[in-house]
Amino acid sequence: MKAGLYVGEKTVQSALIDKPIPGEGEALIRVAYAGICGTDMMVFSGKHPRAKAPLVMGHEFSGIIESIADHVSFKPGDRVTVEPYLTCGRCAACRAGQYHVCATLKCIGIDKNGGFSEYVAVPVDRLHHLPDNVSDDEAALVEPLAIAVHTVRRSNLKVGDSVAILGAGPIGLLIGLVAKQAGASEIFISDISPFRLQFAKELGFICVNAKETNIKEVVLARTDGIGADVVFEVAGTQSTAKQMVECIKFQGTIVVVSVYKQAPVVDLAAMHFREISLTTTRCANSNDFATAIQFMEKKLIDVRPLISHRLPIEQIKQGFGYMENTEISMKVLFHL
Template identity: 45%
Template sequence: MKSVVYEGPKTVSFQDRPKPTFTKGWALIKTSHAGICGSDLSIYAGVHPRAEAPLVMGHEFSGTIEEGHPTLKRGTRVTVNPLLRCGECHPCKTGQSHVCENLKLVGIDCDGGFGEYVKAPINCIVPLPDNLPMRLGALIEPFAVAVHAVRQGKYLPGDNVVVFGAGTIGLCVALTLKSYGATNVTVVEPNERRLAKAKELGFKNINPTTKELKEKILEATSGVGADFVFDCAGHPSVVESLTEIVKVRGNIIIVAMYKQPPKVDMREGMFKELSMKFVRVYTDKDFEIAIELLSNNPEFEKIITHYLRPEEAGKGFDLLTTQTDAVKVMYDFT
């Protein structure tokens, strides 16, 4: 089968690999579309703590049932909630399995959707609505991340928001906020090409390398500061700004994964009595909401900037590791 394979740090290749073999409790899916995620970039860089080469990456994907599902017939359109939970730890037994102490993912801890065929646990396979295109089915996972961040952050319609990062997750968060009634969302991003995408989607935008960020946010909020700040960038240069631009008793939601522990100004957090919330992946309910969200907002497809054939394996990662306009890059296996 056609596959995009991680072979080692900064090396991916197109290969013809055998189809996955049958595993009890799992079903085989014929892949349609699969998106490159930030986690895939960590694997590509050789810094992911669990992923081992050779690996077929990809945990954001859609496809059709090929065989092995007890209730869904062959050809049924599906996506996969890629979280592999142990079911035995305290979080799993108390309804918090998205923070399972032994959490693994399809596409990281086993082969994923960057292959023409992929197998997934039956209980992780989710049928897609008939009105949802397969390419949008591959966006459900990142939108589930955004839905979880917004819901756990307890955003209230009418509050002003700053989103750091105009990558996939940042734009998914901004679009989710918009669908929740947010009318005052500012996206902060140093890449001018990505800023253009944020502007195209209807958001205010600031390049912090060319404009004084704190001054602009205070100016836009009558000197008060932002009600909510979502960190979807995960870059050390952002950390100082988080506590500076949020209002007194404001809310900071950390969505991005930091590669190294950052330094946070705890004093300013105390003086302003800030709330800082950390979020991770999504619950099953968040995944369901993401499906509904994409079904009702087909214009969210605009964050997909590139469709590639699997034969163009390396190009996808080149686009996302250099200064380009790429946001969501997808491999098309149809």
């Protein structure tokens, strides 16, 4: 079968590999679209601690069930998207129903071959039906939208709250769209990429070019010096670790979405004196996926404007090249 293969640091190529044989409890999915995300870029750069070449990346994908053992809910021909998380089912988190923070959490496309291929074998209990009015390319963004849903839920955002988002990549923009659905009154977003800020502007957010202006100044000016009720840190830099504390209101909530490569310096004393809450978020659970699909089905959130490129898998090198340049890309999808 056709696949896009990670073969070493900064090196991907189109290849022919063996079609997977699904094991017990797995279904074989014929992939329609698969998207590149930040984690794939970490693998591509050779910096992911678990991913080893050769590997078929891709954990954001949609497709059709090619084959499946007898099942009450799914059958061959069903259109689906997939929760890509591989869990142990035995640790305390799994037993508590919080499998998305499994003690040994693994992921399709990182720990086993993923969606940058014509076929992929996935656990049946990670499948989600797709409504007829959700297209295959939209459905490849269900997983990042589910992460945004989970992130906003972790923030306990309330109707009327003001929100600051540090980072205008796909996840930052999706968080903004979900926050709007949750009742945010105004949404500030900062980034260093004019291209990505233009996306944010078209979505109705208050945009700040971080190369020119500190988002702290804009947020404080618009909130009478009080600060935002909720801050989402989605850039993973030392400067945004500083800004997240500067932008937040007394007794506000900061949600760290980024996975930091190096431990940042955070002003805990400044947080202490204003009783700031700090929380984190990892990925998403089944309820978050269901909500993301519902948002798409009811046309409450349109993810299509975020898709900047649709490429055949044979152009995997070009796709990763586009993703390295934030002035020309947002979400790159491969079609199989």
